[in-house]
Amino acid sequence: MDTFDTIDIHAHFYPESYLKMVESEGKPHGISCDWPPGGSPSIDIGGTIMPIEKRFYDIEDRLASMDKQRVGVHVLSLTQPMVYWAPRSLAKRLSETFNDACVHAHSSHPDRFAFLAMLPFHHPDLALEELERISGKPGIKGIYMGTRVGDLELSDESLFPVYEAVQELGLAIFLHPIRVVDPQRLRKFYLTNLIGNPTESAIAASHLIFGEVLDRFPGLTFCLPHAGGTFTFLIGRITHGWGVRPECRHLNKSPETYLRRFYYDTITHSHQALDYLISVVGADRVLLGSDFCFDMSYERPVEFVTEHSGLSPGEQSLILSGNARRLLSM
Numbered sequence: 001m002d003t004f005d006t007i008d009i010h011a012h013f014y015p016e017s018y019l020k021m022v023e024s025e026g027k028p029h030g031i032s033c034d035w036p037p038g039g040s041p042s043i044d045i046g047g048t049i050m051p052i053e054k055r056f057y058d059i060e061d062r063l064a065s066m067d068k069q070r071v072g073v074h075v076l077s078l079t080q081p082m083v084y085w086a087p088r089s090l091a092k093r094l095s096e097t098f099n100d101a102c103v104h105a106h107s108s109h110p111d112r113f114a115f116l117a118m119l120p121f122h123h124p125d126l127a128l129e130e131l132e133r134i135s136g137k138p139g140i141k142g143i144y145m146g147t148r149v150g151d152l153e154l155s156d157e158s159l160f161p162v163y164e165a166v167q168e169l170g171l172a173i174f175l176h177p178i179r180v181v182d183p184q185r186l187r188k189f190y191l192t193n194l195i196g197n198p199t200e201s202a203i204a205a206s207h208l209i210f211g212e213v214l215d216r217f218p219g220l221t222f223c224l225p226h227a228g229g230t231f232t233f234l235i236g237r238i239t240h241g242w243g244v245r246p247e248c249r250h251l252n253k254s255p256e257t258y259l260r261r262f263y264y265d266t267i268t269h270s271h272q273a274l275d276y277l278i279s280v281v282g283a284d285r286v287l288l289g290s291d292f293c294f295d296m297s298y299e300r301p302v303e304f305v306t307e308h309s310g311l312s313p314g315e316q317s318l319i320l321s322g323n324a325r326r327l328l329s330m
Helices: 016-025 059-069 088-108 124-134 157-169 188-210 231-244 255-261 271-281 301-306 313-328
Strands: 007-012 031-034 042-045 048-051 073-077 113-118 140-146 172-176 222-224 262-265
Touching: 007 313, 016 031, 016 088, 073 140, 073 313, 088 113, 088 124, 088 140, 113 124, 124 157, 188 222, 188 231, 188 255, 231 255, 231 271, 255 262, 255 271, 262 271, 301 313
Parallel strands: 007 073, 073 113, 113 140, 140 172, 172 222, 222 262
Antiparallel strands: 031 042, 042 048
């Protein structure tokens, strides 16, 4: 395998244009960005300050990091705070700004960057407009979406027209948590990330299953971050509940049968956990991911796979690039 025949599906990107728009217009809506002259930017999300490394927004610095990590392609995606906090006009412009910056990155380096488009899902009509605008642009390989949209769970029917349009385009939806369940209880010890983020994936997947989203849109594929979080570890309990609880009996098929309707990234921070994931969903449903470039990310994402003695060369090849190429038609 070529050293750089690797595709990182979970690689965050803050375009400078997006940060500048947050800096100039976000504060009245509870989100602010501080970018002092000659200094580094930071985003304030409800009092939580997120310093932003240069390689998050500078393409040349990013390419240098990718080369060091032996990553051939970043599939670029936004991350917190995304756009759901913003009112209609601002959310629309933030989405357009992010997507256009991704198109530019891809056009400048077509062999190194693709992207997951940002849509203002909290205004489904605007999401459809932006999806139509961006769908023909070069480099788009999927859609990026929170594990919930404001207070809307992913089974909310107001989102169904957008799901239908995404399905018609043959694009996958990559999920990522923004606001986690019971955040005040998880504030200490960074539990919002350590426990909250993985829990959000299980909640989102369960809503997609029991809310019959996956049945209604059989051609739609969702990708779960952080190796699916707690979802695959809870699937036995979820399936048992389907068999005994009246709230769950409307579902015609066992929840276990939906495991392979999802893809999962490699961000487990544990070879044993990755082994379990593969045993449950198969190596052909696992994608290389790094969470670039937070402190919770893999600095050596490729080595996490290649140095895993339990993976065959064929499984490694699927995880490093083969599965992403098939899913994203790359």
